Amino acid sequence: MPDTGPDTGLAARRAALDHLRGVMMDHRMMSHQPAPQGLSPHDAARAQRLALTVMRHMGRIDAVLRPYLTRRPTLAVQNLLRLGAAELLVDGSEPHGVVASLVEIAKRHPRWSRASGMVNAVLRKLDAEGRETWAKTPPQALPIWLRKPMHKAYGVDAVAAIEAAHERPVPLDITPKPGVTIDGAELLPTGSFRLAQAQVTALPGYDTGDWWVQDAAAALPAKLLGDVAGQRVLDLCAAPGGKTMQLAAAGADVTALDLSASRMKRVEENLSRTQLKATLVTADALTYQADPFDAILLDAPCSATGTIRRHPDLPFVKTSQEVESLTRLQMQMIDHAMTLLKPGGRLVYCTCSLLPNEGEHQVKAALKRHADLTILPIDPVSLGGDAHWASAEGGLRLRPDFWADRGGMDGFYMALLKRG
Numbered sequence: 001m002p003d004t005g006p007d008t009g010l011a012a013r014r015a016a017l018d019h020l021r022g023v024m025m026d027h028r029m030m031s032h033q034p035a036p037q038g039l040s041p042h043d044a045a046r047a048q049r050l051a052l053t054v055m056r057h058m059g060r061i062d063a064v065l066r067p068y069l070t071r072r073p074t075l076a077v078q079n080l081l082r083l084g085a086a087e088l089l090v091d092g093s094e095p096h097g098v099v100a101s102l103v104e105i106a107k108r109h110p111r112w113s114r115a116s117g118m119v120n121a122v123l124r125k126l127d128a129e130g131r132e133t134w135a136k137t138p139p140q141a142l143p144i145w146l147r148k149p150m151h152k153a154y155g156v157d158a159v160a161a162i163e164a165a166h167e168r169p170v171p172l173d174i175t176p177k178p179g180v181t182i183d184g185a186e187l188l189p190t191g192s193f194r195l196a197q198a199q200v201t202a203l204p205g206y207d208t209g210d211w212w213v214q215d216a217a218a219a220l221p222a223k224l225l226g227d228v229a230g231q232r233v234l235d236l237c238a239a240p241g242g243k244t245m246q247l248a249a250a251g252a253d254v255t256a257l258d259l260s261a262s263r264m265k266r267v268e269e270n271l272s273r274t275q276l277k278a279t280l281v282t283a284d285a286l287t288y289q290a291d292p293f294d295a296i297l298l299d300a301p302c303s304a305t306g307t308i309r310r311h312p313d314l315p316f317v318k319t320s321q322e323v324e325s326l327t328r329l330q331m332q333m334i335d336h337a338m339t340l341l342k343p344g345g346r347l348v349y350c351t352c353s354l355l356p357n358e359g360e361h362q363v364k365a366a367l368k369r370h371a372d373l374t375i376l377p378i379d380p381v382s383l384g385g386d387a388h389w390a391s392a393e394g395g396l397r398l399r400p401d402f403w404a405d406r407g408g409m410d411g412f413y414m415a416l417l418k419r420g
């Protein structure tokens with residue numbers, strides 16, 4: 001709906017500014033922020049989308065705004081300008097409505113009202129002159145704690161390609177139950193279906209549980225286990241259950257474990273919708289005891305830096321200290337998983353991280369710690385992927401800039417290991 005006057009879109013824009021403050025001041029991911037009060041679902045969704053657009057392009061937005069600012073404004077006013085820039089330069093919204101609405105928000109706020117004239121002047125200039133600078137400015141850079149190890153692992157050009165991929169629209173990927181096809185969707189060589197974004201619950205097959213939403217990269221770890229029909233498989237760190245559903249649909253006798261009771265509820269709901277079965281356990285993966293399993297899939301908690309294209313708020317919230325404690329936890333989880341695995345059993349270790357410390361290095365260190373652990377090298381081509389996805393130690397390294405012409409994929413690391 002086009003904006004035609006100052007009152008249109010005020011509530012959604014104010015809520016978008018609240019989201020930005022929540023991420024940048026309180027360091028809370030959008031998904032952990034309370035839902036805005038008194039907003040229609042349409043406005044709440046719009047507020048989220050606007051805030052995410054600002055964060056997805058923040059570096060570029062700030063570069064375009066810089067020449068117009070004689071003094072650095074407060075963070076709140078800066079966010080107001082950033083929001084205006086995102087709407088004008090990314091969304092292509094009707095300029096008069098955007099400027100009028102944001103000036104009105106500034107005017108009505110006790111601490112921002114003095115800046116309303118500046119907001120008006122800057123946004124008008126930006127609308128008149130900003131697009132050329134926008135086109136010439138590089139994409140949003142990753143924070144240094146993330147950029148540095150990625151430069152070392154992948155090189156400068158690859159990191160630039162990843163940063164560019166983070167600014168592109170994210171498609172909707174679907175994992176079908178065996179034999180199910182999705183009309184109108186692209187079938188990827190790895191077996192996932194891909195659509196441009198769509199309202200998930202309105203798609204055919206949602207109510208009947210024929211498929212579930214899962215990024216194409218995230219669908220690969222469960223496939224590494226091959227034919228699991230009749231095998232006892234432990235899905236360690238299972239919620240919300242994407243991989244549990246894959247294993248159950250493939251005929252495995254699945255035990256799905258997660259520490260979080262609220263997230264286990266989502267596994268239960270997902271299994272119920274898809275009419276699939278698994279034994280559900282709410283427990284700590286570090287202390288859980290059971291008879292040994294034929295196979296274990298460990299999708300360990302991680303920095304989730306492979307999902308920045310979906311969660312552009314992540315780089316503003318996570319820290320390198322947090323990643324360090326996660327890598328310790330991942331190591332302990334691998335060690336405990338070994339105690340739950342039959343001799344000859346297979347372990348898939350995976351994380352949706354772009355950091356080698358949570359992927360390649362973690363697996364190499366596990367191989368050193370456990371004399372009875374070996375790696376079974378993965379052939380990406382046999383999975384429908386590209387040969388260059390293979391990593392040196394025998395795992396699979398997926399990056400958001402891969403399959404760029406098809407819409408990319410989440411960053412992921414996975415390895416297939418064998419005990420004894």
Ligand SMILES: C[S@@+](CC[C@H](N)C(=O)[O-])C[C@H]1O[C@@H](n2cnc3c(N)ncnc32)[C@H](O)[C@@H]1O
Nearest residue numbers: 237238239240241242243258259260284285299
């Ligand atoms: C990457 S997510 C798992 C995603 C899931 N495998 C899927 O495909 O839908 C990591 C999960 O680890 C769980 N987790 C974190 N610490 C844990 C622990 N100590 N024991 C068990 N689960 C844990 C989190 O609650 C979270 O659900």
